[in-house]
Amino acid sequence: MTILEKIIATKHEEIKTYKPVQSDTIHFPEKSKLLQRLQEKKGVISEIKRASPSKGDIQMEVDIVAQAKKYEEAGAAAISVLTDETYFKGSIDDLREVAQAVSIPVLCKDFMVSEIQIDRAQYAGGTIILLIVAALEKQQLKSLNDYALSKGLEVLVEVHDEQELGVALELDAKLIGINNRNLKTFDVSIERTAQLAENFPFDGQRVLISESGMHTKEDAKFAYASGASGILVGEALMRSEDPGGWIRQATSEEAAK
Incomplete structure (x- = not known):
């Protein structure tokens, strides 16, 4: 069983415990669309990431609201929040706290396999959800994509190879993420972006x-030069003593071209 298969199996068990989402009673600041932001200017999707299966604990003591505000103030295009509890040590509460604190788009980063997860993400203030082609059958992918769009959410469709890119394009996805990490082996190569671009x-x-x-800023420059309008950065920002500076440098690197 691959790491991805293990995570998905766990996710199917977890959602059995979820209760139906109640009507929205929480106020969140109005947020713009990520697609429009990245069409206007290349940028960084900055991630709140406490831990990961490949790296273990990264930054467990982080003040996520303070971190999110640093991201926003530095000009991040959006904020991604890991909400998986078992493998990434995040939570839906993390998403809610961040969404209440910022006015830029917020991505619920999780392994989506059910409509109830999409409902939970929206109720917690998420404006974008992630759908991973490698984790879903084609019909399931289309069904969840259609459902999220019908709720007014944006969808980031994640791919890792040419076949998966074809599936995303067939879906007419507007936000397509190339994961430089192979979710079956967790090996990483940013050359993957250049190849699929x-x-x-x-x-x-x-x-x-x-x-x-x-x-590094060189990695960011490579991704932009390969055709990326946005880069999603987690670990580097969570480990940095100056995440805002990292974002500004990566953005100015693009602006200086």
Whole structure:
């Protein structure tokens, strides 16, 4: 069983314990669309990531609201929040706290297999959900994508190879993320972005986002030069003593081109 298969099996067990989401009674600041933001200017999707299966604990004591505000103040295009509890030590409460604290788009980063997860994400203030092509059957992917869009959410569709990119394009996804990490082995290579970008239709209707393996401004510059409009960065920001500076440097690197 691969790591991804193990995570998905756990997720199916977890959602059995979820209670139906009640009507929305929490106020969240109005947020713009990530697609529009990345069409206007390339940027960093900055992640709240306490831990991961491959790296173990990264930053367990983080003040997530303070971290999120540092991201926003530095000009992040959006904030990604890991909500998986078992493997990434996040929570839906993390998402809610961040969504209440910032005015930029917020991505619920989890392994989505059910509509109830989408409902929970929206109730907690998420404006974008993640759908991973490798984790879903094609019909399930389409059903969850349609459901999220019907709720007014944006959908980041994540791919890792040419076949999965084809599936995302067939879905007419507007936000397509190339995960430089192989979710079956957890090996990482940012060359993956350059490889898949060769088959990406840069038509102005959709944007390419490079995910994982971004540690330096040179990595960011490589991803932008390969065609990415956005980069998703987690570990580097969580370990940095100056995450805002990291974001500004990565953004100015693009602006200086």
